[in-house]
Amino acid sequence: MLNFIWIFFFLSAFITALFKWLVLGDHSVFSGLMNALFSQSKHAFEISLGLSGVLTLWLGIMNIGSKSGCIDLLTKALNPLFSRLMPEIPKDHPALGAMVMNIAANMLGLDNAATPMGIKAMQEMQSLNPHPDRASNPQILFLVLNTSSITLFPVTIFAYRAQLGAINPTDVFIPILICTYMSTLCGLLAVATVQKINLLDKVILSYLGGISLIVIGLLSYFSQLTQTEMLDQSALLSHIILFSLVISFIAAASYKQLNVYELFIEGAKQGFQTAIGIIPYLVAMLVAFGVFRASGALELITQLLRLCVDFFHIDNRFIDGLPTALLKPFSGSGARAMMIDTMQTQGADSFAGRLVSVLQGSTETTFYVLAVYFGAVGISQTRHAAACGMIADLGGMLTAIFVTYWFFG
16 A cells, blocks of 8 residues: 555656646746655655654653553553453453553553554464454454554654644644544444444443543533633643653652663663664655655645635635545555645644644554554454444544644634
């Protein structure tokens, strides 16, 4: 899919440029394409290097949280819920521990730890699967929960916003938290409907009720504020929560008499390696999207969409976020490139810049996760996994548009 998208950007840019040159007489269009080719490759490299400091800091902090036992606490807290949602898995089976570790790592933004544990969980569940080439119910539910992006700490989005000049890089934290809750809830309801999971179970209701009360409390609190107060309070609450997490990680590690400084250095080394490792992917997608935009193809598509929206007299500012939203289920790197391009061209603190940040944090790359997790265990019949994952994506995206208008409109 990523190969198709990458080729599409270049071919559509070339065809559009030919049309503008031959039909419209625009003799500068190919010069613009070449300028985009080189300038975007340079910009991608500069962004990657700039990210190294931020990623080094946060992955160091995250390593402290991991080694201090904070994830273990989350594992114990979530075990009762998973045992009810997936009754096919025996109590204390290794799959439950691997699943909870994966979800907990995703919540804390530990991508490097989340993927190996996700594959491990799939492998453990595959050992219980009576039809090895066909996805089991627990495997599908686990995958949909992953694609709905249960994220409490979207470090990467904060890092990009900081790199691209946002005054308060974390001011999208509360909106992302609301969106990821809605996408997860939509995905869970979709799977529960198909698999006939009893969501009225007392344990499940207590978990869902507790989480829902928190989200409803946030919504009711912010609904009483003016937009200026909402922005100020959201930024303040985000800063307090995030810094409190940092202090909690350090305090827990200190209580266990661990060398906190060495743990930070150990994780920080991964941050620099991660920043360097994304350079080829970022260059590839930013260059492809850069020539697509420079050719005028993106402007043509967005103008057509604006005309359709204007016909119904609807605010059309959300159109700028649609490329990120539509590509997110298929390609994380592609959606990230579009997010960066939008913040670069319109500003990180613009409506569009905040919208693409919230969209990026609202869901995960459904088809990438499906390919990696199911491919790791040789599953070819995915059943209702993709459909339920897309329902979760749609719920997150629609909520992202609504919440961005509410907070920043």
